[in-house]
Amino acid sequence: MHIHLLQHGPDHGPARLTDWLTSMGHSYTVFHLYAGELTPRPGECDALIVLDGPEEFLSHPPTWFKAEDKLINRYLDGQKPLLGIGLGAHWIARALGAVVAPGTYAETGWHTVELADESPFDLPERFQAFMWHRYVFSLPDDALPLGGSEAAPVQGFSWDAGRVVGLLCHLEITHLSIGERIEHLPFPEGSDTSAFVQTPQEILAEPRRFDQLAPLLDRLLSQWLRAS
Numbered sequence: 001m002h003i004h005l006l007q008h009g010p011d012h013g014p015a016r017l018t019d020w021l022t023s024m025g026h027s028y029t030v031f032h033l034y035a036g037e038l039t040p041r042p043g044e045c046d047a048l049i050v051l052d053g054p055e056e057f058l059s060h061p062p063t064w065f066k067a068e069d070k071l072i073n074r075y076l077d078g079q080k081p082l083l084g085i086g087l088g089a090h091w092i093a094r095a096l097g098a099v100v101a102p103g104t105y106a107e108t109g110w111h112t113v114e115l116a117d118e119s120p121f122d123l124p125e126r127f128q129a130f131m132w133h134r135y136v137f138s139l140p141d142d143a144l145p146l147g148g149s150e151a152a153p154v155q156g157f158s159w160d161a162g163r164v165v166g167l168l169c170h171l172e173i174t175h176l177s178i179g180e181r182i183e184h185l186p187f188p189e190g191s192d193t194s195a196f197v198q199t200p201q202e203i204l205a206e207p208r209r210f211d212q213l214a215p216l217l218d219r220l221l222s223q224w225l226r227a228s
Contacts, residue, residue: 001046001225003028006068008053008087010034011184015177016214017049020221039067042074047225052086052170055135055188058100069095075164081228082164083221086133089156089166096140096159103136106190107151109198110209113169115147120158122223127216128209129155129169130178131196134188136168151196162227171217175210178203 003021005014007030014030021028029045031037034053042048050072057065072095075082084092094100108131115125123146136152139145146156146167156167182200191197 001026002044003047003049004040004045005030005049005051006039006071006088007032007051008034008057008062011181012052012054012086013177014049014051015172015174016217017051017172017221020214020217024222033064033068034062039064039071042071042078042080045080047081047228048072048075048083050082050084050088050091052088052132054185055087055133057087058090058135079163079228081225083224084166085170085172086168089168090135090137092164092166093137093140093157096143098140098143099138100135101137102134102189103152105151105196106134106188106194107131107149107196108133108187108191109196109203111149111151111169111196113147113149113155116145118144119147120144120162121146121156122219123216128212129171129216130173130210130213131169132178132181132188133168134190137166149196151194162224165220165224167220171213171220173210173213175204175207178210 090100110128111131113127113129139154139157143157143159148155155169158165
């Protein structure tokens with residue numbers, strides 16, 4: 001398969017996603033929309049991944065968002081796999097009619113996700129994932145929930161029998177990619193008053209945590225691409 005990835009900022013890259021795609025024999029193209037590259041046409045690939053990006057884009061969309069939103073809606077109306085992570089999941093959820101708004105608490109660092117009883121995801125009942133957000137979304141109509149953390153009850157969803165997946169939490173990040181994000185980007189709004197925000201030292205203290213995300217990402221991506 002050939003997969004397109006939409007990137008929304010220099011510090012919001014695909015991280016482990018491209019390594020996984022290569023290891024599974026897939027080809028890919030990353031479109032750096034923030035750098036002026038045009039949004040691809042929907043017929044040019046077999047699946048689409050909408051990456052994370054600055055949360056400020058949710059209230060102040062960039063100039064190129066109109067074209068990206070149109071592309072997302074084309075995929076929702078079609079038959080090809082669509083995956084959104086972070087900002088990408090917010091945009092997919094909004095396109096499906098869900099409410100997207102600031103959550104009660106900012107959430108960063110390592111937190112436990114508990115699968116919902118009706119979750120269709122091939123993941124452990126409890127697992128550690130990485131968080132970096134203040135905004136949350138409600139569960140779209142006709143979607144099934146991934147599960148939730150203490151600060152965010154909807155950490156993801158599956159729609160159209162698993163063809164479309166949105167993830168608030170992060171399984172794709174690496175020690176290097178998060179180190180660069182911490183160095184160059186501010187923490188999400190409200191981080192200074194939230195009990196669910198970890199310090200940079202706490203986030204980076206155990207590099208093996210990042211390696212433990214790899215098999216979770218493999219299970220999720222394999223299930224996602226099999227669903228179509």
